[in-house]
Amino acid sequence: KNEVEQSPQNLTAQEGEFITINCSYSVGISALHWLQQHPGGGIVSLFMLSSGKKKHGRLIATINIQEKHSSLHITASHPRDSAVYICAVNSGDYQLIWGAGTKLIIKP
Amino acid sequence: DAGITQSPRHKVTETGTPVTLRCHQTENHRYMYWYRQDPGHGLRLIHYSYGVKDTDKGEVSDGYSVSRSKTEDFLLTLESATSSQTSVYFCAIGAGGPEAFFGQGTRLTVV
Numbered sequence: 001k002n003e004v005e006q007s008p009q010n011l012t013a014q015e016g017e018f019i020t021i022n023c024s025y026s027v028g029i030s031a032l033h034w035l036q037q038h039p040g041g042g043i044v045s046l047f048m049l050s051s052g053k054k055k056h057g058r059l060i061a062t063i064n065i066q067e068k069h070s071s072l073h074i075t076a077s078h079p080r081d082s083a084v085y086i087c088a089v090n091s092g093d094y095q096l097i098w099g100a101g102t103k104l105i106i107k108p
Numbered sequence: 109d110a111g112i113t114q115s116p117r118h119k120v121t122e123t124g125t126p127v128t129l130r131c132h133q134t135e136n137h138r139y140m141y142w143y144r145q146d147p148g149h150g151l152r153l154i155h156y157s158y159g160v161k162d163t164d165k166g167e168v169s170d171g172y173s174v175s176r177s178k179t180e181d182f183l184l185t186l187e188s189a190t191s192s193q194t195s196v197y198f199c200a201i202g203a204g205g206p207e208a209f210f211g212q213g214t215r216l217t218v219v
Contacts, residue, residue, distance in 0.1 A: 033208055035208070035210075041212070041213075042198075042210055042211065042212040042213055043198060043200075043210040043213075044210070045208045045209065045210075048208070086150070086151070088151075088208075094139055094156075094158065095141075095153060095156065095166075096151075096153075096208065098150045098151045098152075099150065100148075100149075100150045101150055
C-alpha cells in the first residue's frame, strides 16, 4: 500500500465546476505539499500545509492531521486549471513521499 | 520564482554512453534533489545532497551517480545510459523542508 494515496486518479469536469482532489497518507508528517504540473511543464508548488486551511485565489487547501487527510479545492474551474495535481508529504527526514498525482481536465 | 535551472532541457543519447545532467541554484539552499518521473510511478528520488560533498541515495539510485562540489551545482551522471533510464528528470531544492522548488525538467531519451 502506498503511503500517500490520491483520488481520483483522473477527473474531467466542465468549466465553472467546483473541483475537489483528495490526499490520504499513512505516515506521521510535519508538512504536506500540493503541487501542480502542466503537460510537458515543470512542477510548481501551490501550498505547503501543516494544519488548517490555506487559500490562494481560486485554490483552497485543507488538512486534517487527525484523519491524515488533505483536500485541494478549485472554485470556478477554468480550462487553464487542467494539469496534474500532486500531493506530497514531508515525514521529517528532508525527503518527500509522493502521491501518484491526479490528472484534471477542465472542458470549456 | 526560485532560481533553479536545469541543463540540458532535452537530450537524446545512445545506449552505453555517459550522460551528465546539471542543476544550478542561486538560492544557496543546503538540500538538493534529483528525481525521475515516469508514467504510473509519479516522482521517484534518485539521489539527494545535504551539503557540499554530502550526498545520499534515494529509492532508484542504481545506475546513477551524483556530485556536489559547490553549493549551487548538483550533477547527475548516468555512467552508461540504458533505455530504462529514458525519463524526465527533475531537480529540486528544499523538497522535504518548508519550501519546495523545482527545475523545469530534462527530457532524456536513450536510444
